[in-house]
Each structure stands twice: as C-alpha cells, then as structure tokens.
Amino acid sequence: MEYLAGPLSALIGELEKLPTIGPKTAARLAFYILSAPAEEAQALCRAILDVKDKVRFCSRCFSLTEDDPCAICRDPRRDGSKLCVVAEAKDVYAIERTASFRGRYHVLGGLISPMEGVGVDKLHIAELVQRVPAEGIQEVIVATNPNAEGESTALYVARILAPLAVTVTRLAYGLPIGGELDYADEVTLSRALEGRRPLS
Template identity: 50%
Template sequence: MLGSLPSFARLEAELSKLPGVGNKTAARLAFHLLRAPRQDVEALASALLEMKSKVRFCQQCFHISEQELCEICSNDGREAQKLCIVEEPQDLLAIERSRSFLGLYHVLHGALSPLDGIGPDDLKIPQLLQRLEQGQVDEVILATNFTVEGEATALYLAKILKEKGLRVSRLAHGIPTGSDLEYIDSGTVQQAVDGRREL
C-alpha cells in the first residue's frame, strides 16, 4: 500500500541511511514527522540545511566549527602545550563535558583499520605531525577508543610521537574495553583523563 506513496517511501529511504536507523525505526520516524505540525517539520528541514551550509571542520584540530578555527583552538586560555588526540568530534565533546582537560585537541576522524583499508594517510595523522612540528606541544594524550582499532592507533602514534621526544600518555582504563567515549558518563571520562598513564 505504501508503495503507492512515493514521497513517504522516499522519506523512509533517506531516514534509513542514518546510522543506527533500520527500516522499522525509519518508518516510525516518518510517521512521527507525518503527524507533526508543519512548522516543526519545516524547522527540522531548516536546521538540517543551515547545519550543512555553515558547519565545517576547524583548520587546526578538525573539530566541528562555524569559523576557520573552533572555539577551543581560538581560546587563548587553553593550555597549548597539551594536546589530546581523539578519534571523532563526539569523543572531544565527551571529554569537554567532563571538564577534566584544559588543553587543545586533534581529531583524527577515525582509527587505523588495515582490514578496512584505513591507513595513516586516511586519517588526520599527517596534519597532526605537521602541527607538532611547530614545537608548542610537550605532552600528547592519546584518547582513542578502547577498541582493537583504537588501541592499534594509540600504539602507532605513541611510537612516532616518542621518537619526536614528546611525553605521551594514554587514558586510564576506567573506560570499559570495547566502548566509545561518546557513550561514557562524564565522571568516568574525568577519572580516565586524570588517571592517564605515560606510554
């Protein structure tokens, strides 16, 4: 029956492309939007278009921003000698929510995964190494996720960074193995940052 409603089917198809949204959830969301007041749907559509036109990645750390530099990189009150490396912008936000780190960040936009064909040049690792050449940073905190890929990325970076004479530490294992930082509560993230260990 819904096959005769191409506009509804198109919405379902687009929603099902979102991460974690299967066909049933897409249908549920589509029905919700169908029942929602027109102004709510227009506000959602407007927010999506505005985000797509305004939000980009910071030229220095690759976090999300509406300017060339994000709010963190442009904040002179941050500790520029400390650099925390995370996989994704969501991980950065998780650490910021814990209020346990006052330095700067570098977002890799993924983790090393040879089986998936993801190597160092597919991440923001060359930009990281170029950034470190400026000589401001003396401590690097590896805050990649505690997954196989995250651990491999941390070990790879630790080897390179130690050769450059930098102090390298890793978040403490208060965070469960196999978990993503964005889903961890702020208190646990703070403990992990405070209890980081040198590699």
C-alpha cells in the same frame, strides 16, 4: 505501501534509512511530522540542510566546526600545552562532556588499519607532528579506543613523537564506575591492578 499517500510513504522510506530507526519508528516519526506545525517541519529541514552546508573540518584540529578554526582552537582560556589525540570528531564531544579536560584536541580521522586500507598517510598524523613543536605542546594525551587498532595507533603516535621534546601519555585502563568487579574481564581487571593508585 500503496494505501499511504505518496509523499508520506516517501518520508517513511527516507527515515527508515537512518541508523537505529526501524519501520515502526519511521512511521511514527513521519505521522508526527505530518501533524506538526509547518514551522517545525521547516526548522527540521533547515537544520538538516545546514548541517550539510555549514559544518566542515577545523583546519587545525580536524574536529567539526562551523567557523574555521573551531571554537576550542580559538578559545584563549584553553590550556595550549596539553593536546588530546582522538580518532573521531565524536570522541571530542565525549571528552568535552566530562568537563575535566581544558586542553585542545587533535582528531586523527580514524585508526590505522592496513587491512581496511587505512594507512598512516590517510590520517592527520603528519599534521600532528607539525603541531606539537609549532604550538609548544608539552603533553600529548592519546585517547584512542582500547581495542587492537586503537592500541596500535596509540603506540604508533608515541613512536613518531618520540624524537620531539613532548610527554606522550595514554588514557588509563580501568573499571567502569558503578560496575561490578566480578563482571570485569581478566584483561581489564589486570590492567586496572597495574594502574592502581595509593589511597593515602
């Protein structure tokens, strides 16, 4: 890109490294930033640097936070008897968006996969085992992905919590809202049948 000013092609190059951004989008974004007021560009820079400097893991739930412990762990209106176990911090935001869960979270930091070198000791499982009796948790809701690693991790968590006086539940499997029955695969459909509920 010799025909572009050096800094501009450098910016395009950096933007292109981002996920889902191709060369055309990168160029469009770069030209937009160039034409935007200086304050806007500075705000973007600051936001990027801040996210690297200030965001860290909560020492209790291992979610992402600026202050430790995180806002959810500090919030006294949260139901301390329910704990939702998720694989990644982004899953916390997925469940928070539903606004249907008022308990607290525990982020494992991944899913068990010996093939990829992720053993039990690489995840925050020991911390979970400590939290349950220490915080008087009554119910642990395992919300890992419904794939092979998610399933194994959920069953492992249930097994390791079995000696403690705590109920361990798993998110239900079912049909996507707004979907079509005949497009659901057999396993999803048979799990949805197993998990059916009375209408009256």
